[in-house]
Amino acid sequence: MRIEMPKYMERLGALKIYELQKVLELSGGKSSGVKGDVPGTINISSVDLEEIISDMTIIIPVKDENPKVLEGVLSGIPHDALLVIVSNSRREPIDRYRIELDTVFQFYRLTHRPFLMIHQRDLAWSDALTEAGYPYLLGEDGIVRNGKGEGMVLGLLISKYLGRKYVGFIDSDNYIPGAVNEYVNIYAAGFYMSKSPYTMVRIKWPYKTKFVGKRFYFRRRGRVSEITNKFMNLLVARITKFETDIIKTSNAGEHAMTLELVDRIGYSSGFSIEPYQIVYMLEEYTGIKTPPQFREVYEKGLEIYQIEPRNPHIHEERDESHIPEMMKHSLSTIYHSVLADESIKTLIERELISRGALKPGEKIPRPKTYPPLIKTSTNKMFKTLEESAETLIIRGF
Numbered sequence: 001m002r003i004e005m006p007k008y009m010e011r012l013g014a015l016k017i018y019e020l021q022k023v024l025e026l027s028g029g030k031s032s033g034v035k036g037d038v039p040g041t042i043n044i045s046s047v048d049l050e051e052i053i054s055d056m057t058i059i060i061p062v063k064d065e066n067p068k069v070l071e072g073v074l075s076g077i078p079h080d081a082l083l084v085i086v087s088n089s090r091r092e093p094i095d096r097y098r099i100e101l102d103t104v105f106q107f108y109r110l111t112h113r114p115f116l117m118i119h120q121r122d123l124a125w126s127d128a129l130t131e132a133g134y135p136y137l138l139g140e141d142g143i144v145r146n147g148k149g150e151g152m153v154l155g156l157l158i159s160k161y162l163g164r165k166y167v168g169f170i171d172s173d174n175y176i177p178g179a180v181n182e183y184v185n186i187y188a189a190g191f192y193m194s195k196s197p198y199t200m201v202r203i204k205w206p207y208k209t210k211f212v213g214k215r216f217y218f219r220r221r222g223r224v225s226e227i228t229n230k231f232m233n234l235l236v237a238r239i240t241k242f243e244t245d246i247i248k249t250s251n252a253g254e255h256a257m258t259l260e261l262v263d264r265i266g267y268s269s270g271f272s273i274e275p276y277q278i279v280y281m282l283e284e285y286t287g288i289k290t291p292p293q294f295r296e297v298y299e300k301g302l303e304i305y306q307i308e309p310r311n312p313h314i315h316e317e318r319d320e321s322h323i324p325e326m327m328k329h330s331l332s333t334i335y336h337s338v339l340a341d342e343s344i345k346t347l348i349e350r351e352l353i354s355r356g357a358l359k360p361g362e363k364i365p366r367p368k369t370y371p372p373l374i375k376t377s378t379n380k381m382f383k384t385l386e387e388s389a390e391t392l393i394i395r396g397f
């Protein structure tokens with residue numbers, strides 16, 4: 001895979017945020033590296049990509065998706081990545097989890113891909129998370145809360161137990177297996193470029209593709225992400241005092257991290273999780289908080305790559321009604337940041353009101369946040385799950 005070298009990077013304390021890099025060739029040839037090659041680009045050979053992917057867990061969050069689409073997604077994930085599927089699908093009146101499981105089993109029979117699958121609302125999580133010292137995801141009823149963020153954190157806890165060095169997310173509603181394949185290769189390319197054990201790679205979809213009339217329409221920007229990026233960059237400017245547009249991936253559901261970083265950032269509920277990760281890193285790793293919680297990250301630095309794939313993004317188009325709600329959750333992470341001043345707060349309120357996502361006078365709810373995973377004993381957690389989880393299925397490892 002050949003990628004543009006980033007020409008520009010913003011450095012904030014321990015953070016290095018690279019400008020957007022484009023994929024130039026899906027497959028760039030046998031030899032890796034920059035020397036003697038095309039200036040301004042870096043090539044990573046498929047052998048080097050596969051080496052990294054064989055030390056990677058891929059988490060797939062699922063909620064009521066079409067099993068055929070899920071099957072396509074599985075087929076796109078490179079062979080040596082470990083599959084962890086966390087589903088929050090309805091179990092009544094039809095048990096959709098069972099149907100998904102059948103799809104995954106069939107895929108396993110035909111490919112022998114090791115996988116682990118579990119339901120987000122499995123009652124065993126209650127004891128498992130409590131014993132592990134991470135009860136935060138449990139609601140008042142003692143069951144894990146609904147929400148994409150919650151499902152993702154469960155996936156991360158399992159990945160921490162499994163111990164592979166890299167962890168990536170792939171949505172289960174992607175219609176193009178080739179795009180899925182490219183995303184995972186991009187994660188590996190980012191890790192190849194990075195020099196730090198604390199690295200995050202975020203995907204910037206080039207187009208959100210819609211079918212309009214008789215042809216595709218390639219929309220350049222998503223509504224929510226455009227607005228979140230604008231405010232996220234204003235938040236960065238509160239630290240540097242220079243306005244910037246460096247952040248292009250505030251809502252990147254498709255992203256990957258080193259396990260070392262998974263342990264050292266915070267998470268949040270539902271669809272606020274992706275922007276919150278950036279807010280957390282800005283609060284924790286730009287030097288404004290003393291003493292720092294994780295000194296080692298300051299020693300080694302934390303690198304954030306943002307990479308734009310070649311494949312268009314064609315995913316399940318849901319009805320538009322949830323967009324204002326998503327926008328509110330997304331911006332609430334910035335609004336409630338310690339870095340946000342009154343002027344940014346006022347701008348966010350105005351934006352949400354003008355888009356019908358907030359009524360005048362209404363308060364923006366604080367996002368529900370979850371601490372880093374570093375102190376969690378995932379061995380204890382996993383033992384309990386193995387003993388009593390009704391929905392846990394493991395095959396091939």
Ligand SMILES: Nc1nc2c(ncn2[C@@H]2O[C@H](COP(=O)(O)OP(=O)(O)O)[C@@H](O)[C@H]2O)c(=O)[nH]1
Nearest residue numbers: 061062063086087088146147148151171172173
């Ligand atoms: N485990 C889990 N997955 C979820 C939940 N909500 C959504 N997902 C999955 O998360 C991914 C992204 O959700 P989607 O609704 O497509 O969001 P969008 O693509 O960001 O608009 C999809 O694969 C969903 O199936 C949830 O509550 N739990």
Ligand SMILES: [Mg+2]
Nearest residue numbers: 171173315316
């Ligand atoms: Mg989607």
